Amino acid sequence: xxxxxxxxxxxxxxxxxxxxxxxxxxxxxxxxxxxxxxGLFIGGLAAETLSFDENERINWLKTVKRASGNTPIIFxxxxxxxxxxxxEIKNAEENGADVISVSQPYPMPLSNNExxxxxxxxxxxxxLPVMIYNEPTIGKPLEITVLSEIxxxxxxxxxxxxxxxxxIDLHTFLMQNTGISVLxxxxxxxxxxxxxxxxxxxxxxxxxxPKLIADEVEALRSNKLDKALELQNLIIKIRSILKMxxxxxxxxxxxxxxxxxxxxxxxxxAKIDENSKIKIRNGLTSLRLIQ
Numbered sequence: 001x002x003x004x005x006x007x008x009x010x011x012x013x014x015x016x017x018x019x020x021x022x023x024x025x026x027x028x029x030x031x032x033x034x035x036x037x038x039g040l041f042i043g044g045l046a047a048e049t050l051s052f053d054e055n056e057r058i059n060w061l062k063t064v065k066r067a068s069g070n071t072p073i074i075f076x077x078x079x080x081x082x083x084x085x086x087x088e089i090k091n092a093e094e095n096g097a098d099v100i101s102v103s104q105p106y107p108m109p110l111s112n113n114e115x116x117x118x119x120x121x122x123x124x125x126x127x128l129p130v131m132i133y134n135e136p137t138i139g140k141p142l143e144i145t146v147l148s149e150i151x152x153x154x155x156x157x158x159x160x161x162x163x164x165x166x167x168i169d170l171h172t173f174l175m176q177n178t179g180i181s182v183l184x185x186x187x188x189x190x191x192x193x194x195x196x197x198x199x200x201x202x203x204x205x206x207x208x209x210p211k212l213i214a215d216e217v218e219a220l221r222s223n224k225l226d227k228a229l230e231l232q233n234l235i236i237k238i239r240s241i242l243k244m245x246x247x248x249x250x251x252x253x254x255x256x257x258x259x260x261x262x263x264x265x266x267x268x269x270a271k272i273d274e275n276s277k278i279k280i281r282n283g284l285t286s287l288r289l290i291q
Contacts, residue, residue, distance in 0.1 A: 001072065001098060001099070001129055001158070002181075003038075003039050003072050003074070003098075003099060003159060003181065003183075003199075003200070004038065004039075004181060004183075004199035004200040005036075005038035005039070005199075005200045005214070005217050006036055006037055006038055006200060006201060006203065006206060006210070006213040006214040006216070006217045007037065007038060007039035007040065007041055007074070007183065007200060007201065007202045007203065007206070008032050008037045008039075008040055008041065008202070008203055008204075008206040008207055008210060008213075009041040009044035009046055009047050009202050009203065009204050009206075009207075010028070010029070010032070010040055010041065010042060010044075010047060010064070010207065011047050011048065011207060011248070011251070011252060011255075011262050012025075012047070012048065012052065012056075012060050012266065013025045013028055013262045013263055014263055014266065019059070020056070020059050020060050020063050021263075022063050022066075024261075024262065024263075025060075025063045025064060025067065026063070026066065026067035027260075028260060028262055029064055029067040029068050029071075030067060031210070031260055032206065032207070032210050033068065033069070033071055035210035035211040035214065036210055036211055036213075036214025036215070036218075037071070037206055037210050037213075037214065038071065038072075038200070038214075039071060039072045039073070039074060039200075039202075040064060040068055040071060040072070040073050040074070041073075041074045041076070041101070041202045042057070042060055042061050042064055042073060042074065042075050042076065042097075043057050043060070043061075043075055043076035043077075043078065043101075044076055044101075044202070045076065045103065045133075045135055045137075045138060046204055046247070046248070047204070047248065048248055048265060048266045048269050049076060049078065050078070051266040051267065051268070051269065052266070054078070054084065054087070054088050054091070057075075057078070057088075058088075058091045058092070058095055061073065061075055061092060061095050061096055061097060062095045062096065064096075065095065065096030072098045072099065073096060073097055073098050073099070074097070074098065074099040074100075074101050074131055074159075074202075075092045075097035075099070075100060075101060076101040076102070076103070076133065077089060077092070077100055077101065077102050077122065079102075079103070079104075079105035079106060082121065085121075085122060085125070086125050089122070089125055089126045092128075093126065093127065093128055097128060098128065098129070099128060099129045099130070099131050099158070099159060100122070100126045100128050100129070100130050100131070101130075101131040101132075101133050101159075101161065102119065102122050102130065102131070102132065102133065103132075103133040103134070103135045103138060103139070104118075104134070104135070104138065104139035104140060104141075104142060105118060105139055106138035106139040107138070107139065108139070109139060109140035110139070110140060112143065112146045115140065115142065115146060115150075116146060116149055116150050116153070119132065119150045119154070120150065120153055120154055123153075123154035123156055123157060124154070126156070127156075128156070129156055129157075129158040129159065130154070130156050130157045130158065130159070131157075131158070131159035131160065131161055131183075132147065132150065132151075132157060132159070132160050132161070133161040133163070133185070134147070134160070134161065134162055134163060134164055134185075135163045135185070136163070136164050137163075141164055141166075143169075144169045144172050144173050147160070147173065148173070148176060148178065151178055151180060157180065158180065158181060159180065159181045159182075159183060160173070160180050160181070160182050160183065161183045161184075161185045161202055162182060162183070162184065162185050162193065162198075163185030163186060164185075165186060165189065167189070167192060167193075167196070170182070170193065170196060171196055174196055174197040174198075181199040181200075182197065182198040182199060183198060183199060183200050183201060183202050184198055184200070184201040184202070185201075185202060187201065187203050187204060187205045187213070187235050187236070187238075187239050188235070188236050188239060190203075190213070190216055190217070190220070190232055190235065191216070191220065191228055191229060191232035194217065194220045194221075195220065195225075200217060201213065201216075201217065204239075204242075204251055205235055205238055205239055205242070205251075207251055207254075207255055207260075207262075208242075208251060208254035208255045208258050208260070209238065209254075209258075209289070212231065212234070212235065212238075213235070215231060216228060216231040216232060216235060219231060234287065237283075237287060238284070238287065238289070241279070241280055241283035241284060241287075242254055242280065244276050244279045244280055244283070245272045245276045245277075245280055246265075246269070246270050246272065246276070247265075247269055247270075248265045248269050249264070249265045249269065249270060249271055249272035249276070250272060250276065250280055252264065252265060252272070253272045253276075253277060253280055254280060254284065257280075257281060257284070257290060258289075258290060
């Protein structure tokens with residue numbers, strides 16, 4: 001399976017009772033796909049997934065699957081006890097996931113040997129391709145030597161999402177020519193990672209502005225580097241503006257004012273305040289992204 005290009009780390013859309021809103025989720029998913037998004041990442045750590053239990057995440061997956069057609073879905077497994085992990089993997093396999101994503105467990109900084117055993121356990125308990133999601137904010141960063149050893153031991157690892165911002169290590173990994181598809185985990189590094197040999201990006205900015213992210217990837221693939229750099233600089237400006245709203249609220253607010261309302265952040269993530277709304281609206285207006 002090939003997963004590359006512009007992918008979106010999507011938000012959960014809830015109804016008034018706190019359940020997944022089927023109609024609005026389907027509209028949201030179709031909007032992303034129509035505007036060039038080639039894959040959907042469900043349960044991402046930047047998209048409030050820690051606010052949901054396993055059943056809620058699986059319902060989220062099922063709803064997105066019905067709307068997404070043949071668009072690949074990556075599903076993030078949430079670290080807990082081993083029995084819960086194997087159960088969630090099985091449920092994800094049965095309900096439409098195409099790839100299982102796993103990050104280092106949190107909050108304990110496990111040893112390198114423990115990390116290798118942990119990732120190998122998950123790989124051996126799924127029939128699906130696996131994406132390793134290296135997210136150092138939640139646990140010990142995966143060293144490149146450790147990552148390479150994990151890949152050698154598990155032939156179903158096909159993808160690597162890098163959120164470390166460590167470009168030296170990333171170049172080292174890419175030079176090893178492991179055959180693993182590397183995806184940027186930050187909107188701020190699309191240009192750098194794809195130019196270095198990466199295959200795409202899993203993006204939050206893609207939620208309000210999917211065509212922009214798709215255009216950036218296409219410019220890089222077409223070797224239109226001046227255009228790609230111009231778009232990357234715009235994406236960095238947008239990212240800075242949206243982060244004024246907090247971890248997720250700014251992204252959700254930008255979606256609302258651009259016509260795709262996915263609701264408020266999920267507790268304990270904070271709702272956006274009025275001052276931040278003004279800053280975001282003014283910032284996006286200055287970039288001529290809204291009127």
